[in-house]
Amino acid sequence: MDAEAVTTWDGLRVCVAGLGVSGVPAARVLAARGARVTAVDARDDEERREVAAELEELGVTVRLGDGETLPEGVDLVVTSPGWRPDVPLLAAAAAAGIEIIGEVELAWRLRPADAAPWLCVTGTDGKTTVVRMLTSMLTAAGHRALAVGNVGTPIVEAVREGYDVLAVELSSYQLHWSSSLRPFAATVLNVAPDHLDWHGTMDAYVGAKAKIFAPGTIAVCNAEDATSTALAERAEGAAGRAGFTLRVPRPGELGVVEDVLVDRAFTADPTREACELAGLADVRPFAPHNVANALAAAALARAFGVPAEAVREGLRAFVPDPHRIQHVAEIGGVTYVNDSKATQPHAAAASLSAFEPVVWIAGGLLKGLDVDDLVRTAAPRLRGAVLLGRDRHRIAEALARHAPDVPVVDVPDTDTGAMDRVVTEAARLARPGDTVLLAPVGASFDMFANYPARGEAFMAAVRRLEAAAGRPEGGGAPGRDAG
Template identity: 80%
Template sequence: MDAEEVNERPWEGRPSDGRSVCVAGLGVSGRAAARVLAARGDRVTIVDARDGEEQRGHAAELEALGVTVRLGDGESLPADAGLVVTSPGWRPDAPLLAAAAAAGVEIIGEVELAWRLRPEGAAPWLAITGTDGKTTVVRMLACMLTAAGHKALAVGNVGTPIVEAVSRPYDVLAVELSSYQLHWSSSLAPYAATVLNVAPDHLDWHGSMDAYVGAKAKIFTPGCVAVYNADDDTSSALAERAGGVSRRIGFTLRVPRAGELGVVEELLVDRAFTDDPASQAAELAALGDVRPFAPHNVANALAAAGLARAFGVPPEAVREGLRAFVPDPHRIQHVADVAGVSYVNDSKATQPHAAAASLAAYDSVVWIAGGLLKGLDVDDLVRSCAGRLRGAVLMGRDRHRIAEALARHAPDVPVVDVPDTDTGAMDRVVAHASGLARPGDTVLLAPVGASFDMFANYPARGDAFIAAVERLSRDAR
């Protein structure tokens, strides 16, 4: 499919050369936006409340490009600002953004800026959002597009800042979009888009579940191919309510109906993009081509395939792309087998929906959980997985809330409480889990909480788990 053919959509609102722009946040996307705007001739001031050595280093680089950098004050709106480009982590009620809104100054995000600054004939976007699975799907999709011979790149919430990627000569961009990024977007028009799933998350940022869902809904725009999860009620409803979309394509872990992609025995199949969907199905891949194998990852593969097929990717390239895909670490990552027990790292499972998908992939689990629950309820999660649990080892600040849910819904499951927060805590956690496990079990780190009470981030937590399992394995030899 020709990129120019699918990119003939009007766009508006490009910031004028010489406009005074405030960029809020000195993170990766903020710095990228400042560089691009400065190169266009806009007068750019970038602000950040932090004022450390790292920030000063970034400031020096940007100041050499003519950008004004203000550190130690992230609250005051520059007096002459005619546009604010905000980093996704800044909440709408942040003082600077509230001041801009009160003054009638437009606020957009880096993604919206990138869309407005696309050059003539720019690559179309295949866009992905959802509570879980976004990064996996965007990387799977990029592999499928590349296998089909397209010059493609995964961007957005991963990899290259999209405001820099849009000016490069790609055929197509696979774009991961968070709810934060969609909140600050108003004119995006992807060629095809998907909402993978929706479950409560980031409610402290959005203020309500309705606002969170509303942000996700913005990805389905008039003219796009809406790829929805037929097994997820909210994803299905958003696609159904989306006005003016060109097609609605479902994906499901069941046998697909006409207009859907799904699973037949050991195969991923397409009954949406064949010549006669009512009577024909195209074989896309085998379940064994999906790595790591788990039901929710099969759904990820089908979502990526739906977007790829919407863009004209042939079935054989879908299979080649899945086989070429290298999973990111800390996502249902098999670490080792020790004494007949499998140890799996899913440190990325930082909220109930993700942890539920991870737990559902295994029949008998010793569950390592805990961290910061961010106000999210875990009762439904524990109720759904109770029958799979051999035992649980709990750590982190909100472990007592998981213990209480286990007492209510899985009272016979043995629970070990580990209050330690020192650097050796994970070794003790893994040792307790090993003591509860039996041959054939899976010890699964699916924390259901954020990591910041004990670790710098979820990769650091996953790395600590991996290191502890490796030490356990050496001691068992």
């Protein structure tokens, strides 16, 4: 089965694999279209049983406690994006020649005739920020726009709601399970090793990202990222190409001239004409990689015809997400910054490059990723490092190789007070003018429910340190209950 083969969903036998954020709305929408849906999930807990009861009222057959067996007589499988291709159910479907798609591909096929165009964003880092900036710009231009995909409203629901345009965040998993997407414009922000445990090889990871540059799409690349640029140049049937850079832009690029964001791609005469879009002061939080995010969002907005003044208004109205270069406090001349979302080397490198000198708080689950290049590059700006989490020894080994003079504190604790000890040690290493930066480079699941929980723990510890710093002598230690 392919995208052209589906003329009606009525009676189509569909297996929805996984009842998570994408699976539940997919099952609902398919049932409403008349499909005969069987939804499966390996879990059988109270939450899943409540979801099952709701879906069964809609005519969906639900099987809990078995996520491995392919239901009989299936025509199509709609999988949750996190399911790897080698899990038994998906492997059985592939062996039987049954098509497997994801929620994003399903949404594309479910679009009405007058569907809103998609402006799509992928990349190793920065996707959510760019999609939210883009949505703010589109809204400032008067469009009814929505952020969807890996963020916000489920995309299978959004395509039916009559929006003017959708800003779509796409992960490599979602792109892997897509085949017929044709965005109006799209960008690959950057490419660095990530999710290789899922994709198997770097080539497979890059190949998934490449799907975003479909025929008829305006391909926007990061002119300072070799892989992003190569993917855009190789995109067959592209409706146009543009780049973004932190340097002075050439024709066909958006870039920076002194303290101004400038467009030399979407003007009447890019060779002779430049259009001022915004100032660096309009980008919040200010950091080099966030300026690049703003330029990427502006490129997609301009490709869609958004005027320059709306780009500026959109950036000024944009509210940054928490846990991404989030200023927490200044204590004794030392600035504390929460970037708990920096869960892989590329993101941590961008964060570290924004500050100097830095006391770096790092650790967690490295997912098999190498940190040597990150540490080698960051070494000159490090005042010290405080390490926590399961894979902290690997970061310590890299620091010993590439920054042997940088003091390193190992915090082996995993209890609820661990972050207080981490922050206390970081404060001890820092001097006035330094930044204490949580940019963990690892995932959070060894100690925390997720990266927001880790960021909240860091911010709470910093606030306790701030409160203790304001007490008179003898007023108690950080994190202690005086009562």
